[in-house]
Amino acid sequence: MAHALRGKTAVVGIGTAGTGEAPGRSAIELLADASLNAIADAGLKLSDVDGIFAATSTHAFPTLSVAEYLGLRPRFVDGTNIGGASFEAHLLHAALALDAGLCDVALICYGSNQRSAGGRLVSMSEPQVWEAPFKPRMPLTAYALAASRHMHQFGTTREQLAEVAVAARAWANLNPAAFARGPLSVADVLASRMISDPLTVLDCCLVTDGGAACVMTRADRARHLAKPPVYFLGGAGAQWHRAISAMPDLTVTAASESGPRALAHAGVSLADVKLAMLYDAFTICTVLFLEDLGFCPKGEGGRFVEGGAIAPGGRLAVNTNGGGLSCVHPGMYGLFLIIEAVTQLRGQAGDRQVRDCDIALVHGNGGTLSAQVTGVLGSAATV
Amino acid sequence: MTEAGPGPEAAFRAFLKEGRFMIQRSASTGRHVFYPRVALPGTGERDLEWVPASGFGTVYATTVARQRPNPDGSSNDYNIAIVELDEGVRMMSRVEGLPPTEVKIGQRVKARIAEVDGAPGIVFDPV
Numbered sequence: 001m002a003h004a005l006r007g008k009t010a011v012v013g014i015g016t017a018g019t020g021e022a023p024g025r026s027a028i029e030l031l032a033d034a035s036l037n038a039i040a041d042a043g044l045k046l047s048d049v050d051g052i053f054a055a056t057s058t059h060a061f062p063t064l065s066v067a068e069y070l071g072l073r074p075r076f077v078d079g080t081n082i083g084g085a086s087f088e089a090h091l092l093h094a095a096l097a098l099d100a101g102l103c104d105v106a107l108i109c110y111g112s113n114q115r116s117a118g119g120r121l122v123s124m125s126e127p128q129v130w131e132a133p134f135k136p137r138m139p140l141t142a143y144a145l146a147a148s149r150h151m152h153q154f155g156t157t158r159e160q161l162a163e164v165a166v167a168a169r170a171w172a173n174l175n176p177a178a179f180a181r182g183p184l185s186v187a188d189v190l191a192s193r194m195i196s197d198p199l200t201v202l203d204c205c206l207v208t209d210g211g212a213a214c215v216m217t218r219a220d221r222a223r224h225l226a227k228p229p230v231y232f233l234g235g236a237g238a239q240w241h242r243a244i245s246a247m248p249d250l251t252v253t254a255a256s257e258s259g260p261r262a263l264a265h266a267g268v269s270l271a272d273v274k275l276a277m278l279y280d281a282f283t284i285c286t287v288l289f290l291e292d293l294g295f296c297p298k299g300e301g302g303r304f305v306e307g308g309a310i311a312p313g314g315r316l317a318v319n320t321n322g323g324g325l326s327c328v329h330p331g332m333y334g335l336f337l338i339i340e341a342v343t344q345l346r347g348q349a350g351d352r353q354v355r356d357c358d359i360a361l362v363h364g365n366g367g368t369l370s371a372q373v374t375g376v377l378g379s380a381a382t383v
Numbered sequence: 384m385t386e387a388g389p390g391p392e393a394a395f396r397a398f399l400k401e402g403r404f405m406i407q408r409s410a411s412t413g414r415h416v417f418y419p420r421v422a423l424p425g426t427g428e429r430d431l432e433w434v435p436a437s438g439f440g441t442v443y444a445t446t447v448a449r450q451r452p453n454p455d456g457s458s459n460d461y462n463i464a465i466v467e468l469d470e471g472v473r474m475m476s477r478v479e480g481l482p483p484t485e486v487k488i489g490q491r492v493k494a495r496i497a498e499v500d501g502a503p504g505i506v507f508d509p510v
Contacts, residue, residue, distance in 0.1 A: 129392075130418045131475040133500035136463050137448060144446035145465055152444075152488040197447040197484065245465050245475040246418075250444055 002267030003234055007383035009095040010222035010229035013042025013215035014342045019328045020179040022209040023116045027058050028069050030211030031111025035070065038213035043226030044105060049215070051076040051103030053094050055086035057112055057123055057331040066109060076103040083125070083366025084279055085237070087334035088373035091362075092235035094216045104217065108338075111211035112330035119207055123331070125367070128243040137196065139281065140204065142244035142368030144196035147284040149250040151198060153299065156287065158198055160302030162189035164283040165202050165325050167311035172322025174312060174352035179208050180326040203283040205324035205333070212335040214342065219383070230342045231383045233359070234265030237373035244368040251299075254372040255292035255363060262361075266376035270294050273376075274357045275344050276316060277337040279365035280323040286310070289363050290318075293374070317354040320344060334364040338375070345379045358382055391419035394433065399503040404438060404494055406470060407431040417472035438494040440468040440507065447483040462486050466507055468494075478507045 015037025018030045031054070039046055052074045054062035063077035078093045080086055087108055094106035125138070136142065150156045166186055172178035184202070192202040222229035238254035238261070241247045263269065270293070278289040287301035295316060296304040304310075310318035321327040321340040328336055341360035343349050349357075358379040365372060389397070391407065395418075398405040407416040409423045410430040422429045443465045450459035462483035467473045478486045479497075492507035499506060 133502070133504050134463050134475050134477055135448065135461070135500070136475070141446055141448065141463050145444040145463070148446055148488060149444040193449075194447075195449050197445075197449075243475075245473055250465070
């Protein structure tokens with residue numbers, strides 16, 4: 001049976017700012033612009049916001065910084081930071097806080113200027129004492145290790161991993177807002193520079209700038225706002241490790257626990273899911289999450305993505321914005337998964353619109369395959 | 384194990400300085416633990432005792448950190464591996480004594496205490 005939270009709250013506004021390159025703009029400026037865009041999209045006023053949910057790579061106390069910058073005195077805040085999956089967790093936490101009446105208008109927000117500020121991944125993540133002496137380049141090294149193990153155990157090939165990047169690019173080519181566009185082939189990915197075997201530079205996500213935000217309210221209010229509500233149907237998180245060397249099995253993530261639990265909360269089955277937004281920091285991520293969420297059996301992810309199966313026109317619509325690989329990846333990408341899912345569920349995705357898109361799954365990943373949070377969103381037809 | 388004095392992390396490092404690779408084992412369950420902790424993860428047994436590691440293990444996962452080459456063209460690439468010790472625990476390390484691209488999953492390796500980033504640490508050699 002579905003969880004009591006199903007359909008009680010909805011995303012009513014979304015906004016982005018400076019996605020791609022935003023030279024001269026700070027992280028908090030991008031976050032604030034995205035937030036104001038999301039609030040305006042909902043047809044609400046800044047002063048309506050009384051709940052703040054935030055995580056960034058540059059703010060130790062993000063909800064304090066956001067409230068001060070926007071001039072808000074929130075009734076409820078949550079600065080849970082579990083890396084890129086933070087925002088899928090915030091969806092669940094905001095739904096809880098709204099349903100409990102602890103706040104009425106929840107703002108979930110993020111901003112990063114990492115590309116313009118130096119072009120490197122910015123992270124407040126502390127070095128792991130049992131790993132740092134061996135000079136891993138985190139998070140890259142961790143995902144490369146996981147890919148090596150998947151290839152060894154299941155015969156997954158570099159060509160299959162490259163298919164993930166090629167599919168993401170094909171979707172990006174349908175999205176005018178995507179940062180990396182243009183032709184990309186499996187051969188291009190294989191021929192690009194190896195940076196941590198078996199991953200090449202084109203197996204890795206972009207380093208961009210960007211802010212993103214969404215606004216949530218309870219369903220009764222959502223129905224009277226500016227845009228069609230996108231309902232929160234269910235969500236769940238799971239985590240089994242912090243450092244990659246402590247991961248119980250490098251080929252099985254905690255998405256295998258968060259996914260089924262989120263679907264059960266939402267009262268939907270995988271067959272109902274029209275769009276899967278899966279956090280693709282590296283090509284191996286998409287393969288692992290397709291398996292762990294149940295779209296294919298464990299070990300079959302490489303074969304599942306072959307032949308354009310997750311590209312436009314394929315058997316499953318995955319990462320239709322172009323993903324972290326080709327659309328946008330400003331350090332923590334999780335909120336952009338929600339932005340695309342809402343855009344698709346509203347039927348406003350233009351050339352890349354998924355037909356009859358009424359249920360979308362958003363799956364956030366944080367750390368080194370560490371934090372896994374799955375959310376299920378639905379159109380008005382689903383409640 | 385008492386709550387007074389240096390903790391398990393300091394104890395592990397002190398053993399390394401003496402040239403000993405020691406890991407923890409729960410007396411009641413027989414389970415080994417790495418990294419050193421104050422209790423067995425998940426179940427909380429605090430009866431951890433130090434035992435010598437066999438030193439033997441198997442490469443569980445491996446990668447090559449690709450670096451810009453030296454001015455003379457020689458490689459700066461290095462290996463990073465996760466090794467599963469025969470005791471059943473895993474650790475990050477590197478396999479030395481062969482080109483980093485030649486380290487293979489499933490390969491048998493043996494631990495050696497070496498200087499790692501300025502302090503004694505565990506690296507592995509092929510056996």
